[in-house]
Amino acid sequence: MGHAISTAALWGAAKLAPSEAYLSQYERVIESAVTPQGLTPMLMATDIAQLLDPLCSESESALIQLAAQQDLRCGGVLGALIASSETVADALKALLRYNCRHAEPLHWTGSMRGDHAAMTAWFDRPVGLDVHQAERMLVLGTLQLVAGFGAALGEAFKPVLIRVKASQFQSEWPEQFMGVPLESDATETELLIDRACLSLPNPRREALPQNVAMMAERERYQDVAKADLLRNDTCSWIRAHLPQGDCDLTHLANRLNCDKRTLQRRFEKELSCRFSDLVDDVRAEICLPLLESAIFPTQSIAEQLGYATSGNFSRFFQRRFGCTPREWTRLSIAG
Numbered sequence: 001m002g003h004a005i006s007t008a009a010l011w012g013a014a015k016l017a018p019s020e021a022y023l024s025q026y027e028r029v030i031e032s033a034v035t036p037q038g039l040t041p042m043l044m045a046t047d048i049a050q051l052l053d054p055l056c057s058e059s060e061s062a063l064i065q066l067a068a069q070q071d072l073r074c075g076g077v078l079g080a081l082i083a084s085s086e087t088v089a090d091a092l093k094a095l096l097r098y099n100c101r102h103a104e105p106l107h108w109t110g111s112m113r114g115d116h117a118a119m120t121a122w123f124d125r126p127v128g129l130d131v132h133q134a135e136r137m138l139v140l141g142t143l144q145l146v147a148g149f150g151a152a153l154g155e156a157f158k159p160v161l162i163r164v165k166a167s168q169f170q171s172e173w174p175e176q177f178m179g180v181p182l183e184s185d186a187t188e189t190e191l192l193i194d195r196a197c198l199s200l201p202n203p204r205r206e207a208l209p210q211n212v213a214m215m216a217e218r219e220r221y222q223d224v225a226k227a228d229l230l231r232n233d234t235c236s237w238i239r240a241h242l243p244q245g246d247c248d249l250t251h252l253a254n255r256l257n258c259d260k261r262t263l264q265r266r267f268e269k270e271l272s273c274r275f276s277d278l279v280d281d282v283r284a285e286i287c288l289p290l291l292e293s294a295i296f297p298t299q300s301i302a303e304q305l306g307y308a309t310s311g312n313f314s315r316f317f318q319r320r321f322g323c324t325p326r327e328w329t330r331l332s333i334a335g
Contacts, residue, residue, distance in 0.1 A: 003126040004042040005103045005137075006076035007033050009144070012069045013051055016062050022054050040076040045105050045126055049133040056136060060171050063136060067143035068178060071151035074144045076102045082152045083206045089198040091153060092119065095145070100232065105134075106141045109236040116160060117198060119145065120190040122239060122285070131289060132169050138189050139164055143177055145191055150178065154204050158194035165189045168293040187296070187304060227270045231278070234267075238282045242306040249275045284320055287313070291329050298325055 007030055017023045029051055033041035055062040072079045078098055085091035096108055105124045110117065121142055125134040142162060149157045163186035164173055173184040234252070241247040252275070253260035267275055283305045290301045302313035317325050 003045040003105045003124070003129075004036075005045055005048050005105070007041045007043055008074055008076035008079075009048065009103060009140070010051060010066075011073045013055065013066055015069070016055055016065055018054060018057075025054075026051055045137065046128040048137065049129055052136055052140070053133065060136070060139075060173065063140055064143070064174060064177060067140060067147050070144060070147055072148045075148050075152075078102045079148070079152075080206075082149065083204070085152075085202055086205060087198065087202060088149075088153055088156050088193075088200050091149060091157075091202065092117070092193075092198070095119075100228070103141060106137065107232055107236055109240045111240050112195065113192070115195050116192040117195050118190050118192055120188050120240065122189075122236075124285075131292060132167075135165070135167055135169070135171070135189075135289075139171075139173070142189055142191055146178055146180055152204060153202050156197060156200040156203055158197040159191055160194055161192040163188065163190050163192065165289070166293050166295045167289075168295070185295075187290075187300075230266070230270055234275075234278055235282050238279055239286065242279075242282065242286070243304050245306055245308075247279060247306050280316070280320065283316060287317065287325075288328075291325055294329060301325075 010030075014023060014026050017026065029043065029047050030041070032047065033043050035041045052063070055066070067074075072083060075082060078095065078101070081094040081098060082091045085094055092110060096110055099106060099108055105126060107122050107124065109120045109122075111120065112118070121138055123134045123138040123141075125131070142164070146159050146162065150159075159180045162177055162180050162182040164182065164184045165188055166185045171184075173182055176182055237252060237255075238247055241251070249260045249264060253263045256263065264275060267273055267278070271278075287301055287305060290296050290304065296304075298310040298313065302308075302310045305313055305316070307313045307316070314324055317323075317328070321328060323331075
């Protein structure tokens with residue numbers, strides 16, 4: 001599918017329809033969805049944008065309303081897996097492992113930060129989707145995590161803070177969503193969760209019958225999509241470790257309990273690239289929205305990319321994009 005997203009992500013959008021024309025458009029787009037084996041109906045990310053843009057033409061408040069009313073119904077194939085999880089940690093593991101079956105362009109990275117568990121989101125923006133549309137889907141996915149997990153896990157799920165990456169589009173977000181404080185000037189879009197709740201049992205657990213066909217489909221998908229999973233998992237790890245300054249192949253190999261040469265050969269065989277190529281790809285993906293926001297100083301962006309100085313970042317940028325960060329920013333503003 002490439003950049004497919006479950007139609008479940010739009011559950012309830014018709015109730016917020018601003019006009020009859022929108023309802024007609026909504027029905028046409030939904031009817032065009034395809035249903036791959038083992039999945040709910042799927043649309044391309046650009047189709048999802050067609051339906052979100054009119055809802056949010058005046059403000060982002062409709063996006064807030066959409067997420068607030070959805071609860072677990074926005075989860076598609078993930079809904080049953082989350083509802084049947086024994087603990088909060090198991091539910092988050094299901095999201096990390098299987099979200100690629102629900103929303104391919106939206107990726108999650110889990111990490112521990114003191115008393116909190118962080119679920120950091122990033123969006124692999126496809127051709128045809130602009131930065132604003134991608135940011136909107138990223139925020140929607142984060143709000144859906146709050147609403148969906150809250151519905152599935154009840155009081156066992158304890159989100160602490162929603163952080164939304166600062167944007168050049170001056171989107172107005174509320175100070176809280178469903179009782180969770182929201183910070184709208186962050187460097188990443190993510191959800192912080194009380195670490196202590198991870199071991200809590202799911203009080204609303206719904207046991208699922210053993211579905212042999214579903215289990216076989218999961219295994220088949222993991223085998224077929226091995227290369228995509230390797231790339232996505234590696235890029236997610238890179239994103240988490242770049243700001244910490246410990247993003248190197250040796251560190252990753254130690255985490256995976258393998259030799260770094262073996263890991264590099266796997267990258268070359270399955271992805272036809274080197275680990276350093278993936279690092280550069282992630283750096284390019286991270287830096288452009290930060291530059292376009294015109295909010296963060298060059299040194300701050302350099303540190304997010306794992307560089308000690310802004311000069312190192314500028315040399316990388318020149319090599320990658322053929323111009324300096326300042327020239328890129330000036331062209332972006334002029335455009």
